[in-house]
Amino acid sequence: MTQIIDGKAISKKILYEIQLEIDKIVEKHEYKPGLAVVLLGEDPASQIYVKKKVETCEKIGFYSEAYFLSSETTQKELLLLIDELNSEPSIHGILVQLPLPKHLNEKEIISAISVEKDVDVFNPINQAKLLLSDKNCLKPCTPAGIMELLKRYEIPIEGQHVVIVGRSNIVGKPLSLMMLAENATVTICHSKTKNLGEITKQADILIAAVGKEHIIKADMVKENAVIIDVGTNRNSEGKLTGDVDYKGV
Ligand code: NAP
Numbered sequence: 142m143t144q145i146i147d148g149k150a151i152s153k154k155i156l157y158e159i160q161l162e163i164d165k166i167v168e169k170h171e172y173k174p175g176l177a178v179v180l181l182g183e184d185p186a187s188q189i190y191v192k193k194k195v196e197t198c199e200k201i202g203f204y205s206e207a208y209f210l211s212s213e214t215t216q217k218e219l220l221l222l223i224d225e226l227n228s229e230p231s232i233h234g235i236l237v238q239l240p241l242p243k244h245l246n247e248k249e250i251i252s253a254i255s256v257e258k259d260v261d262v263f264n265p266i267n268q269a270k271l272l273l274s275d276k277n278c279l280k281p282c283t284p285a286g287i288m289e290l291l292k293r294y295e296i297p298i299e300g301q302h303v304v305i306v307g308r309s310n311i312v313g314k315p316l317s318l319m320m321l322a323e324n325a326t327v328t329i330c331h332s333k334t335k336n337l338g339e340i341t342k343q344a345d346i347l348i349a350a351v352g353k354e355h356i357i358k359a360d361m362v363k364e365n366a367v368i369i370d371v372g373t374n375r376n377s378e379g380k381l382t383g384d385v386d387y388k389g390v
Contacts, residue, residue, distance in 0.1 A: 144294075146369070148286075151293050156201055163202040175204040175231045176260070179222065180238040181245075182212035187238055194236070204231055212242045219245065220253055227255040234260035239311075262315065271315055274322045284316035287348060287369050288323070296346070296367050299324040304341050306330045306357070306384070307350030312371055316348060337361065349384035359389040 167173055176198050180191045191207055198205035208222065219241075226235050235258045241247050251263035259267050262281040270278035280288075291298060303325040307313040317327045330340055338361035341347055349357045350371035362368065372384030 146290055146294055146367075148290060151290060154293075155289070156197065160201040167202065172231070173202060173204040174233050175206070175229075176234045176236065177206045177208065177226045177229075177232045178236045178238065179208045179210065179219075179226075181210045181214050181219070181242055191238060206232065214242075214245075216245050216249070219250055223250065223253045227253075227258060232258065234258050236261055237263075239263075261311075268315075271318050274318070280319065281311060281315045283312050283350075283371065284319050287316060287371065288319055290369060291346070291367070298346070300326070301345040302326045302328065302343055303346045303348065304328045304330065304344035305348045305350065306334075306337070306341065307348075307352075307371070309350065312350040313348075316350070351384045353384060354382045355384070355386040355389075357385040357390065359386065362390055 163174060176194075178191050178194050180187055188209070191209070195205045195207045210219070210222075219237075223235065223237070226232050235254050237250060237254065239247065239251075241250060251259075252265060254264055256264055256266050260279060260282075262268060262271060262279050267279055271280075298320065303317075303320045305313050305317055305320070305327065308317075308329050308331045313329060313331075317329050320327050325346070328340060328343075330337055334340065337356075338358075341357060341361045342363050344363065344366055346367045346369070347357070347362060348369045348371060352372055352374060354372075354374040354376055356372075357368075357370075368385060368390065370383035370385040370387070372382075374382050374384070376382045
């Protein structure tokens, strides 16, 4: 029997749980957790994405600030803003939307976000904590979401063969570390992997994080495998599609 992992339903539940947590924080400490989101440039998709984050924050009781800056913003100006947010007591988390315009030194910018407020886990110190399976480390959101989906559906990870297609710094690599920390056997595939289908077919849990429509087809998946499709692609008709051929699989 096929079971669908309902991400939307889980997300609703989680937002409600966070709302209750925030109510408790506000009651006990009389402050709201605060998130600052920084976006450079006019990319409409990123603007919508950032606005949605702010809306969600407000809905569940966070304090939030959004900074929509020009794509001409200089390194110095952005570093100054990050510095201010780092020392702003009403802000507990800072998200700087990547990629940044080409004239900026991304490495320097993300390293400037204070370790405690680096909720995207871009700062190299937080990445090192993740590598070392530090229990107190912040978790990057997309891999954390994947782990949460599996947990909420009580899908065992220990001893399972997890195949991750994609090795980006925001999804594939951190996810592989989080899976290892949960005692999975992990294989990572990427654009130079030979015989992709033969490897994905071995997966008990298959994670597709590529960004190519329907790269994972039915004959690349074994019976009863658990599949998480991270991909968000626009097809030729402008529709949102995943990396997995959903119908076929
Ligand atoms: P990315 O930085 O572009 O990385 C893509 C990865 O896929 C790379 O490691 C690349 O290999 C690999 N790849 C490309 N072609 C391949 C092929 N033919 N066979 C096997 N591997 C291949 O992308 P990303 O930021 O990780 O995002 C991946 C997808 O997830 C995108 O669709 C993105 O929009 C989506 N995403 C969704 C969420 C969410 O919350 N739902 C969050 C983040 C990202 P190389 O390393 O060799 O180039």
